[in-house]
Amino acid sequence: MPTRRRPSPAEERAAREARRLQAAELFAQGRMQAEVARELGVSRQAVSRWHAHYEQGGIDALRSRGPSGPDPKVSDVQLAHIEQVLLQGAKAAGFDTDLWTLERVAVVTTQLTGVRHHPGHVWSILHHRLGWTVQRPERRAIERDEQAIQHWVAHEWPRIKRGQPQNRPGLSSSTNRPSR
Numbered sequence: 001m002p003t004r005r006r007p008s009p010a011e012e013r014a015a016r017e018a019r020r021l022q023a024a025e026l027f028a029q030g031r032m033q034a035e036v037a038r039e040l041g042v043s044r045q046a047v048s049r050w051h052a053h054y055e056q057g058g059i060d061a062l063r064s065r066g067p068s069g070p071d072p073k074v075s076d077v078q079l080a081h082i083e084q085v086l087l088q089g090a091k092a093a094g095f096d097t098d099l100w101t102l103e104r105v106a107v108v109t110t111q112l113t114g115v116r117h118h119p120g121h122v123w124s125i126l127h128h129r130l131g132w133t134v135q136r137p138e139r140r141a142i143e144r145d146e147q148a149i150q151h152w153v154a155h156e157w158p159r160i161k162r163g164q165p166q167n168r169p170g171l172s173s174s175t176n177r178p179s180r
Contacts, residue, residue: 073117
């Protein structure tokens with residue numbers, strides 16, 4: 001489960017618009033583009049583009065034009081329902097194990113919404129719209145085997161770091177076995 005909710009596309013769009021409108025206020029005060037870039041923490045190239053739009057169309061030229069692209073096939077309400085099912089676990093959704101795979105999430109999405117998605121697109125939905133990551137941090141902590149890690153660090157890593165013993169005969173060819 002994500003520890004922090006990712007801002008929605010609408011929230012991100014509103015934040016970008018607010019930054020452009022703040023730039024417009026600074027332009028109206030006669031501030032230099034480099035100053036505006038520094039103050040807002042953006043590139044000079046972005047401020048240059050904003051200034052050109054501001055000069056041509058005023059403050060309205062810097063307002064958001066809304067979301068680009070087609071509307072998502074899965075609504076926010078449907079997505080919230082899918083997320084609740086995912087949080088209950090794969091076994092609760094009828095699978096043999098509690099491991100979620102992209103294919104399984106695609107099946108659940110199709111069952112709940114009637115919309116079929118390629119597993120690669122399912123990942124995009126999980127990551128970009130829900131803010132999920134590949135593996136939850138709390139799950140990694142549960143599966144961590146401290147004893148195995150300590151053994152590897154104490155025994156295997158020094159052996160790997162030392163490399164091959166120097167007194168072993170080398171190979172005359174990478175494809176031939178060593179002669180005896």
